[in-house]
Amino acid sequence: MPPTIAPTLRQRRLGTELRKLREQAGLTSTGAAQRLGVNQARISSIESGRYAVSAERVRAFARAYDCADEALVDALCAMTGGRTRGWWDEYRDHLPAALIDLAELENHARELRVSLVIHIPALLQTTDHARALFQTVAPPLLPYEVEHRLSHRIKRQAVLHGDRAVPYTALIHEAALRMGFGGRDVTRAQLRHLIDMGESDNVTVRVIPFGSGFPGTGQSIDYVSGPVPQLDTVQLDTHHGCEFLDSRAQLNKYASVLDRMEAAALKPDESRDFIHRIAHDL
Structure with a gap:
Protein backbone atom coordinates (compact mmCIF):
# COMPACT_ATOMS: atom_id res chain seq x y z
CA MET A 1 0.00 0.00 0.00
CA ALA A 78 -10.30 -3.67 11.60
CA MET A 79 -8.19 -0.48 11.61
CA THR A 80 -6.14 -1.43 8.55
CA GLY A 81 -6.18 -0.28 4.96
CA GLY A 82 -6.08 3.21 3.58
CA ARG A 83 -7.88 6.19 5.03
CA THR A 84 -11.55 5.39 5.58
CA ARG A 85 -13.68 8.17 4.16
CA GLY A 86 -16.50 9.43 6.31
CA TRP A 87 -18.67 12.54 6.45
CA TRP A 88 -15.86 14.29 8.37
CA ASP A 89 -13.59 14.24 5.31
CA GLU A 90 -15.47 17.13 3.73
CA TYR A 91 -14.15 19.34 6.54
CA ARG A 92 -10.43 18.53 6.13
CA ASP A 93 -9.73 21.78 4.28
CA HIS A 94 -11.80 23.88 6.68
CA LEU A 95 -11.14 22.72 10.26
CA PRO A 96 -8.10 21.77 12.40
CA ALA A 97 -7.04 18.17 11.85
CA ALA A 98 -7.70 17.32 15.51
CA LEU A 99 -11.41 18.04 15.10
CA ILE A 100 -11.55 15.69 12.13
CA ASP A 101 -9.75 13.03 14.14
CA LEU A 102 -12.19 13.49 17.03
CA ALA A 103 -15.20 12.91 14.77
CA GLU A 104 -13.63 9.74 13.37
CA LEU A 105 -12.72 8.55 16.86
CA GLU A 106 -16.30 9.02 18.08
CA ASN A 107 -17.63 7.23 15.01
CA HIS A 108 -15.72 4.07 15.94
CA ALA A 109 -16.34 4.30 19.70
CA ARG A 110 -17.91 1.50 21.71
CA GLU A 111 -18.85 3.89 24.52
CA LEU A 112 -18.36 7.58 25.35
CA ARG A 113 -17.95 9.07 28.80
CA VAL A 114 -17.40 12.80 29.31
CA SER A 115 -17.09 15.36 32.08
CA LEU A 116 -17.32 19.14 31.77
CA VAL A 117 -17.28 22.08 34.17
CA ILE A 118 -17.93 25.21 32.12
CA HIS A 119 -19.54 23.92 28.93
CA ILE A 120 -22.39 21.66 27.95
CA PRO A 121 -21.02 18.52 26.21
CA ALA A 122 -20.64 19.09 22.47
CA LEU A 123 -22.78 16.10 21.55
CA LEU A 124 -25.64 17.47 23.67
CA GLN A 125 -25.54 21.09 22.48
CA THR A 126 -28.34 22.76 20.58
CA THR A 127 -27.50 24.62 17.37
CA ASP A 128 -28.12 28.02 18.96
CA HIS A 129 -26.04 27.21 22.02
CA ALA A 130 -23.14 25.92 19.91
CA ARG A 131 -23.26 29.00 17.67
CA ALA A 132 -23.14 31.27 20.73
CA LEU A 133 -20.05 29.41 21.94
CA PHE A 134 -18.23 29.66 18.62
CA GLN A 135 -18.92 33.39 18.52
CA THR A 136 -16.94 33.80 21.76
CA VAL A 137 -13.80 32.04 20.51
CA ALA A 138 -10.53 33.99 20.72
CA PRO A 139 -9.20 35.00 18.30
CA PRO A 140 -12.63 35.58 16.73
CA LEU A 141 -13.77 33.25 13.96
CA LEU A 142 -15.04 34.61 10.66
CA PRO A 143 -18.75 33.97 9.99
CA TYR A 144 -18.05 31.15 7.51
CA GLU A 145 -15.64 29.55 10.02
CA VAL A 146 -18.37 29.59 12.65
CA GLU A 147 -20.74 27.83 10.25
CA HIS A 148 -18.15 25.17 9.36
CA ARG A 149 -17.56 24.40 13.02
CA LEU A 150 -21.25 24.47 13.78
CA SER A 151 -22.26 22.03 11.05
CA HIS A 152 -19.36 19.74 11.99
CA ARG A 153 -20.45 19.71 15.64
CA ILE A 154 -24.09 18.95 14.82
CA LYS A 155 -23.08 16.11 12.48
CA ARG A 156 -20.95 14.61 15.26
CA GLN A 157 -24.11 14.22 17.31
CA ALA A 158 -25.36 11.50 14.94
CA VAL A 159 -23.41 8.92 16.98
CA LEU A 160 -26.07 9.25 19.69
CA HIS A 161 -28.95 8.36 17.36
CA GLY A 162 -30.08 5.52 15.14
CA ASP A 163 -29.43 1.79 15.17
CA ARG A 164 -25.75 2.21 16.12
CA ALA A 165 -26.31 4.75 18.88
CA VAL A 166 -23.31 4.81 21.22
CA PRO A 167 -23.81 4.53 25.01
CA TYR A 168 -23.04 8.01 26.34
CA THR A 169 -22.57 9.27 29.90
CA ALA A 170 -22.24 13.00 30.53
CA LEU A 171 -21.08 14.32 33.92
CA ILE A 172 -21.89 18.03 33.92
CA HIS A 173 -21.00 20.47 36.67
CA GLU A 174 -23.70 22.88 37.83
CA ALA A 175 -21.54 25.78 36.65
CA ALA A 176 -22.00 24.69 33.03
CA LEU A 177 -25.78 24.74 33.47
CA ARG A 178 -25.70 28.34 34.69
CA MET A 179 -23.24 29.95 32.25
CA GLY A 180 -25.98 31.48 30.11
CA PHE A 181 -24.29 31.39 26.70
CA GLY A 182 -26.57 33.03 24.11
CA GLY A 183 -28.93 34.58 26.63
CA ARG A 184 -31.92 33.37 28.61
CA ASP A 185 -33.97 31.87 25.78
CA VAL A 186 -31.03 29.95 24.30
CA THR A 187 -30.03 28.71 27.75
CA ARG A 188 -33.54 27.58 28.63
CA ALA A 189 -33.86 25.70 25.33
CA GLN A 190 -30.44 24.11 25.91
CA LEU A 191 -31.41 22.90 29.38
CA ARG A 192 -34.66 21.44 28.09
CA HIS A 193 -32.70 19.67 25.35
CA LEU A 194 -30.44 18.15 28.03
CA ILE A 195 -33.53 16.84 29.82
CA ASP A 196 -34.91 15.38 26.58
CA MET A 197 -31.61 13.74 25.63
CA GLY A 198 -31.35 12.24 29.10
CA GLU A 199 -34.54 10.30 28.36
CA SER A 200 -32.81 8.43 25.52
CA ASP A 201 -31.99 4.80 26.28
CA ASN A 202 -28.30 5.29 25.46
CA VAL A 203 -27.76 8.70 27.09
CA THR A 204 -27.16 9.28 30.80
CA VAL A 205 -26.97 12.86 32.09
CA ARG A 206 -25.70 13.40 35.63
CA VAL A 207 -25.11 16.73 37.37
CA ILE A 208 -22.39 17.54 39.88
CA PRO A 209 -23.88 20.31 42.07
CA PHE A 210 -21.77 23.03 43.67
CA GLY A 211 -22.19 21.46 47.09
CA SER A 212 -20.58 18.18 46.03
CA GLY A 213 -17.15 19.63 45.45
CA PHE A 214 -15.24 18.62 42.36
CA PRO A 215 -12.82 15.67 42.24
CA GLY A 216 -10.58 16.91 39.45
CA THR A 217 -8.76 19.88 37.94
CA GLY A 218 -11.79 21.20 36.05
CA GLN A 219 -10.42 20.06 32.70
CA SER A 220 -12.91 18.71 30.17
CA ILE A 221 -12.43 14.97 29.64
CA ASP A 222 -13.71 12.70 26.89
CA TYR A 223 -13.08 9.00 27.51
CA VAL A 224 -13.59 7.06 24.28
CA SER A 225 -13.82 3.29 24.71
CA GLY A 226 -12.50 1.25 21.82
CA PRO A 227 -13.43 -2.30 20.79
CA VAL A 228 -10.90 -3.59 23.34
CA PRO A 229 -9.53 -1.74 26.41
CA GLN A 230 -6.07 -1.39 24.85
CA LEU A 231 -7.61 0.87 22.19
CA ASP A 232 -9.32 3.31 24.55
CA THR A 233 -8.46 7.00 24.09
CA VAL A 234 -8.76 10.10 26.26
CA GLN A 235 -9.36 13.44 24.57
CA LEU A 236 -8.69 16.64 26.50
CA ASP A 237 -9.73 20.16 25.52
CA THR A 238 -6.88 22.66 25.79
CA HIS A 239 -6.39 26.27 24.75
CA HIS A 240 -4.30 25.06 21.80
CA GLY A 241 -6.82 22.43 20.67
CA CYS A 242 -7.56 18.76 21.23
CA GLU A 243 -5.01 16.53 22.94
CA PHE A 244 -5.24 12.73 22.61
CA LEU A 245 -3.80 10.33 25.20
CA ASP A 246 -3.53 6.55 24.96
CA SER A 247 -0.89 5.23 27.35
CA ARG A 248 -2.20 2.74 29.89
CA ALA A 249 -1.14 4.95 32.82
CA GLN A 250 -2.99 7.94 31.36
CA LEU A 251 -6.10 5.90 30.59
CA ASN A 252 -6.17 4.49 34.13
CA LYS A 253 -5.71 7.95 35.62
CA TYR A 254 -8.59 9.56 33.74
CA ALA A 255 -10.88 6.57 34.19
CA SER A 256 -10.29 6.93 37.93
CA VAL A 257 -11.01 10.67 37.81
CA LEU A 258 -14.28 10.01 35.98
CA ASP A 259 -15.21 7.34 38.52
CA ARG A 260 -14.76 9.86 41.34
CA MET A 261 -16.78 12.47 39.46
CA GLU A 262 -19.57 9.98 38.91
CA ALA A 263 -19.59 9.17 42.62
CA ALA A 264 -20.05 12.89 43.36
CA ALA A 265 -22.85 13.36 40.80
CA LEU A 266 -26.58 13.21 41.34
CA LYS A 267 -28.49 10.18 40.06
CA PRO A 268 -30.05 10.57 36.58
CA ASP A 269 -33.57 11.27 37.88
CA GLU A 270 -32.24 13.73 40.46
CA SER A 271 -30.17 15.39 37.75
CA ARG A 272 -33.23 15.74 35.51
CA ASP A 273 -35.16 17.48 38.30
CA PHE A 274 -32.14 19.67 39.10
CA ILE A 275 -31.83 20.86 35.48
CA HIS A 276 -35.58 21.42 35.31
CA ARG A 277 -35.46 23.72 38.36
CA ILE A 278 -32.64 25.79 36.87
CA ALA A 279 -34.54 26.15 33.58
CA HIS A 280 -37.72 27.10 35.45
CA ASP A 281 -35.93 29.82 37.42
CA LEU A 282 -34.47 31.54 34.34
Whole structure:
Protein backbone atom coordinates (compact mmCIF):
# COMPACT_ATOMS: atom_id res chain seq x y z
CA MET A 1 0.00 0.00 0.00
CA PRO A 2 1.23 3.56 -0.69
CA PRO A 3 2.61 5.81 2.03
CA THR A 4 0.23 8.25 3.73
CA ILE A 5 1.27 11.90 3.63
CA ALA A 6 -0.92 13.04 6.55
CA PRO A 7 -1.97 10.02 8.63
CA THR A 8 -5.14 10.30 10.69
CA LEU A 9 -5.31 9.68 14.42
CA ARG A 10 -6.69 6.21 13.70
CA GLN A 11 -3.78 5.36 11.41
CA ARG A 12 -1.25 6.70 13.88
CA ARG A 13 -2.88 4.70 16.67
CA LEU A 14 -2.59 1.47 14.68
CA GLY A 15 1.12 2.16 14.23
CA THR A 16 1.51 2.95 17.92
CA GLU A 17 -0.12 -0.33 18.93
CA LEU A 18 2.12 -2.30 16.56
CA ARG A 19 5.13 -0.58 18.11
CA LYS A 20 3.89 -1.53 21.61
CA LEU A 21 3.58 -5.18 20.51
CA ARG A 22 7.11 -5.08 19.11
CA GLU A 23 8.51 -3.59 22.31
CA GLN A 24 6.63 -6.11 24.46
CA ALA A 25 8.29 -8.82 22.39
CA GLY A 26 11.69 -7.32 23.23
CA LEU A 27 12.50 -6.54 19.58
CA THR A 28 14.20 -3.50 18.11
CA SER A 29 12.86 -2.16 14.82
CA THR A 30 15.89 -3.72 13.14
CA GLY A 31 15.22 -7.07 14.75
CA ALA A 32 11.56 -6.92 13.79
CA ALA A 33 12.48 -6.07 10.20
CA GLN A 34 14.76 -9.10 10.02
CA ARG A 35 12.10 -11.40 11.46
CA LEU A 36 9.44 -10.08 9.06
CA GLY A 37 11.66 -9.88 6.00
CA VAL A 38 11.29 -6.16 5.39
CA ASN A 39 13.65 -3.22 5.78
CA GLN A 40 13.86 -1.22 8.99
CA ALA A 41 12.59 1.96 7.34
CA ARG A 42 9.34 0.19 6.45
CA ILE A 43 8.82 -0.80 10.11
CA SER A 44 9.37 2.81 11.19
CA SER A 45 6.96 4.11 8.55
CA ILE A 46 4.27 1.64 9.59
CA GLU A 47 4.68 2.47 13.28
CA SER A 48 4.37 6.19 12.59
CA GLY A 49 1.17 5.63 10.60
CA ARG A 50 2.77 6.91 7.39
CA TYR A 51 2.48 3.57 5.61
CA ALA A 52 -0.83 1.70 5.46
CA VAL A 53 -0.87 -2.03 6.17
CA SER A 54 -3.30 -4.82 5.37
CA ALA A 55 -5.04 -7.08 7.87
CA GLU A 56 -2.85 -9.95 6.67
CA ARG A 57 0.29 -7.93 7.44
CA VAL A 58 -1.01 -7.05 10.92
CA ARG A 59 -1.57 -10.75 11.64
CA ALA A 60 1.95 -11.46 10.42
CA PHE A 61 3.28 -8.81 12.80
CA ALA A 62 1.28 -10.33 15.67
CA ARG A 63 2.72 -13.79 14.97
CA ALA A 64 6.23 -12.40 14.77
CA TYR A 65 5.70 -10.61 18.08
CA ASP A 66 4.16 -13.68 19.77
CA CYS A 67 0.91 -11.83 20.48
CA ALA A 68 -1.80 -14.31 21.45
CA ASP A 69 -4.49 -11.72 22.23
CA GLU A 70 -6.94 -12.55 19.44
CA ALA A 71 -9.43 -9.82 20.39
CA LEU A 72 -6.73 -7.16 20.16
CA VAL A 73 -5.39 -8.52 16.87
CA ASP A 74 -8.89 -8.58 15.38
CA ALA A 75 -9.46 -4.98 16.51
CA LEU A 76 -6.16 -3.89 14.96
CA CYS A 77 -7.05 -5.66 11.70
CA ALA A 78 -10.30 -3.67 11.60
CA MET A 79 -8.19 -0.48 11.61
CA THR A 80 -6.14 -1.43 8.55
CA GLY A 81 -6.18 -0.28 4.96
CA GLY A 82 -6.08 3.21 3.58
CA ARG A 83 -7.88 6.19 5.03
CA THR A 84 -11.55 5.39 5.58
CA ARG A 85 -13.68 8.17 4.16
CA GLY A 86 -16.50 9.43 6.31
CA TRP A 87 -18.67 12.54 6.45
CA TRP A 88 -15.86 14.29 8.37
CA ASP A 89 -13.59 14.24 5.31
CA GLU A 90 -15.47 17.13 3.73
CA TYR A 91 -14.15 19.34 6.54
CA ARG A 92 -10.43 18.53 6.13
CA ASP A 93 -9.73 21.78 4.28
CA HIS A 94 -11.80 23.88 6.68
CA LEU A 95 -11.14 22.72 10.26
CA PRO A 96 -8.10 21.77 12.40
CA ALA A 97 -7.04 18.17 11.85
CA ALA A 98 -7.70 17.32 15.51
CA LEU A 99 -11.41 18.04 15.10
CA ILE A 100 -11.55 15.69 12.13
CA ASP A 101 -9.75 13.03 14.14
CA LEU A 102 -12.19 13.49 17.03
CA ALA A 103 -15.20 12.91 14.77
CA GLU A 104 -13.63 9.74 13.37
CA LEU A 105 -12.72 8.55 16.86
CA GLU A 106 -16.30 9.02 18.08
CA ASN A 107 -17.63 7.23 15.01
CA HIS A 108 -15.72 4.07 15.94
CA ALA A 109 -16.34 4.30 19.70
CA ARG A 110 -17.91 1.50 21.71
CA GLU A 111 -18.85 3.89 24.52
CA LEU A 112 -18.36 7.58 25.35
CA ARG A 113 -17.95 9.07 28.80
CA VAL A 114 -17.40 12.80 29.31
CA SER A 115 -17.09 15.36 32.08
CA LEU A 116 -17.32 19.14 31.77
CA VAL A 117 -17.28 22.08 34.17
CA ILE A 118 -17.93 25.21 32.12
CA HIS A 119 -19.54 23.92 28.93
CA ILE A 120 -22.39 21.66 27.95
CA PRO A 121 -21.02 18.52 26.21
CA ALA A 122 -20.64 19.09 22.47
CA LEU A 123 -22.78 16.10 21.55
CA LEU A 124 -25.64 17.47 23.67
CA GLN A 125 -25.54 21.09 22.48
CA THR A 126 -28.34 22.76 20.58
CA THR A 127 -27.50 24.62 17.37
CA ASP A 128 -28.12 28.02 18.96
CA HIS A 129 -26.04 27.21 22.02
CA ALA A 130 -23.14 25.92 19.91
CA ARG A 131 -23.26 29.00 17.67
CA ALA A 132 -23.14 31.27 20.73
CA LEU A 133 -20.05 29.41 21.94
CA PHE A 134 -18.23 29.66 18.62
CA GLN A 135 -18.92 33.39 18.52
CA THR A 136 -16.94 33.80 21.76
CA VAL A 137 -13.80 32.04 20.51
CA ALA A 138 -10.53 33.99 20.72
CA PRO A 139 -9.20 35.00 18.30
CA PRO A 140 -12.63 35.58 16.73
CA LEU A 141 -13.77 33.25 13.96
CA LEU A 142 -15.04 34.61 10.66
CA PRO A 143 -18.75 33.97 9.99
CA TYR A 144 -18.05 31.15 7.51
CA GLU A 145 -15.64 29.55 10.02
CA VAL A 146 -18.37 29.59 12.65
CA GLU A 147 -20.74 27.83 10.25
CA HIS A 148 -18.15 25.17 9.36
CA ARG A 149 -17.56 24.40 13.02
CA LEU A 150 -21.25 24.47 13.78
CA SER A 151 -22.26 22.03 11.05
CA HIS A 152 -19.36 19.74 11.99
CA ARG A 153 -20.45 19.71 15.64
CA ILE A 154 -24.09 18.95 14.82
CA LYS A 155 -23.08 16.11 12.48
CA ARG A 156 -20.95 14.61 15.26
CA GLN A 157 -24.11 14.22 17.31
CA ALA A 158 -25.36 11.50 14.94
CA VAL A 159 -23.41 8.92 16.98
CA LEU A 160 -26.07 9.25 19.69
CA HIS A 161 -28.95 8.36 17.36
CA GLY A 162 -30.08 5.52 15.14
CA ASP A 163 -29.43 1.79 15.17
CA ARG A 164 -25.75 2.21 16.12
CA ALA A 165 -26.31 4.75 18.88
CA VAL A 166 -23.31 4.81 21.22
CA PRO A 167 -23.81 4.53 25.01
CA TYR A 168 -23.04 8.01 26.34
CA THR A 169 -22.57 9.27 29.90
CA ALA A 170 -22.24 13.00 30.53
CA LEU A 171 -21.08 14.32 33.92
CA ILE A 172 -21.89 18.03 33.92
CA HIS A 173 -21.00 20.47 36.67
CA GLU A 174 -23.70 22.88 37.83
CA ALA A 175 -21.54 25.78 36.65
CA ALA A 176 -22.00 24.69 33.03
CA LEU A 177 -25.78 24.74 33.47
CA ARG A 178 -25.70 28.34 34.69
CA MET A 179 -23.24 29.95 32.25
CA GLY A 180 -25.98 31.48 30.11
CA PHE A 181 -24.29 31.39 26.70
CA GLY A 182 -26.57 33.03 24.11
CA GLY A 183 -28.93 34.58 26.63
CA ARG A 184 -31.92 33.37 28.61
CA ASP A 185 -33.97 31.87 25.78
CA VAL A 186 -31.03 29.95 24.30
CA THR A 187 -30.03 28.71 27.75
CA ARG A 188 -33.54 27.58 28.63
CA ALA A 189 -33.86 25.70 25.33
CA GLN A 190 -30.44 24.11 25.91
CA LEU A 191 -31.41 22.90 29.38
CA ARG A 192 -34.66 21.44 28.09
CA HIS A 193 -32.70 19.67 25.35
CA LEU A 194 -30.44 18.15 28.03
CA ILE A 195 -33.53 16.84 29.82
CA ASP A 196 -34.91 15.38 26.58
CA MET A 197 -31.61 13.74 25.63
CA GLY A 198 -31.35 12.24 29.10
CA GLU A 199 -34.54 10.30 28.36
CA SER A 200 -32.81 8.43 25.52
CA ASP A 201 -31.99 4.80 26.28
CA ASN A 202 -28.30 5.29 25.46
CA VAL A 203 -27.76 8.70 27.09
CA THR A 204 -27.16 9.28 30.80
CA VAL A 205 -26.97 12.86 32.09
CA ARG A 206 -25.70 13.40 35.63
CA VAL A 207 -25.11 16.73 37.37
CA ILE A 208 -22.39 17.54 39.88
CA PRO A 209 -23.88 20.31 42.07
CA PHE A 210 -21.77 23.03 43.67
CA GLY A 211 -22.19 21.46 47.09
CA SER A 212 -20.58 18.18 46.03
CA GLY A 213 -17.15 19.63 45.45
CA PHE A 214 -15.24 18.62 42.36
CA PRO A 215 -12.82 15.67 42.24
CA GLY A 216 -10.58 16.91 39.45
CA THR A 217 -8.76 19.88 37.94
CA GLY A 218 -11.79 21.20 36.05
CA GLN A 219 -10.42 20.06 32.70
CA SER A 220 -12.91 18.71 30.17
CA ILE A 221 -12.43 14.97 29.64
CA ASP A 222 -13.71 12.70 26.89
CA TYR A 223 -13.08 9.00 27.51
CA VAL A 224 -13.59 7.06 24.28
CA SER A 225 -13.82 3.29 24.71
CA GLY A 226 -12.50 1.25 21.82
CA PRO A 227 -13.43 -2.30 20.79
CA VAL A 228 -10.90 -3.59 23.34
CA PRO A 229 -9.53 -1.74 26.41
CA GLN A 230 -6.07 -1.39 24.85
CA LEU A 231 -7.61 0.87 22.19
CA ASP A 232 -9.32 3.31 24.55
CA THR A 233 -8.46 7.00 24.09
CA VAL A 234 -8.76 10.10 26.26
CA GLN A 235 -9.36 13.44 24.57
CA LEU A 236 -8.69 16.64 26.50
CA ASP A 237 -9.73 20.16 25.52
CA THR A 238 -6.88 22.66 25.79
CA HIS A 239 -6.39 26.27 24.75
CA HIS A 240 -4.30 25.06 21.80
CA GLY A 241 -6.82 22.43 20.67
CA CYS A 242 -7.56 18.76 21.23
CA GLU A 243 -5.01 16.53 22.94
CA PHE A 244 -5.24 12.73 22.61
CA LEU A 245 -3.80 10.33 25.20
CA ASP A 246 -3.53 6.55 24.96
CA SER A 247 -0.89 5.23 27.35
CA ARG A 248 -2.20 2.74 29.89
CA ALA A 249 -1.14 4.95 32.82
CA GLN A 250 -2.99 7.94 31.36
CA LEU A 251 -6.10 5.90 30.59
CA ASN A 252 -6.17 4.49 34.13
CA LYS A 253 -5.71 7.95 35.62
CA TYR A 254 -8.59 9.56 33.74
CA ALA A 255 -10.88 6.57 34.19
CA SER A 256 -10.29 6.93 37.93
CA VAL A 257 -11.01 10.67 37.81
CA LEU A 258 -14.28 10.01 35.98
CA ASP A 259 -15.21 7.34 38.52
CA ARG A 260 -14.76 9.86 41.34
CA MET A 261 -16.78 12.47 39.46
CA GLU A 262 -19.57 9.98 38.91
CA ALA A 263 -19.59 9.17 42.62
CA ALA A 264 -20.05 12.89 43.36
CA ALA A 265 -22.85 13.36 40.80
CA LEU A 266 -26.58 13.21 41.34
CA LYS A 267 -28.49 10.18 40.06
CA PRO A 268 -30.05 10.57 36.58
CA ASP A 269 -33.57 11.27 37.88
CA GLU A 270 -32.24 13.73 40.46
CA SER A 271 -30.17 15.39 37.75
CA ARG A 272 -33.23 15.74 35.51
CA ASP A 273 -35.16 17.48 38.30
CA PHE A 274 -32.14 19.67 39.10
CA ILE A 275 -31.83 20.86 35.48
CA HIS A 276 -35.58 21.42 35.31
CA ARG A 277 -35.46 23.72 38.36
CA ILE A 278 -32.64 25.79 36.87
CA ALA A 279 -34.54 26.15 33.58
CA HIS A 280 -37.72 27.10 35.45
CA ASP A 281 -35.93 29.82 37.42
CA LEU A 282 -34.47 31.54 34.34
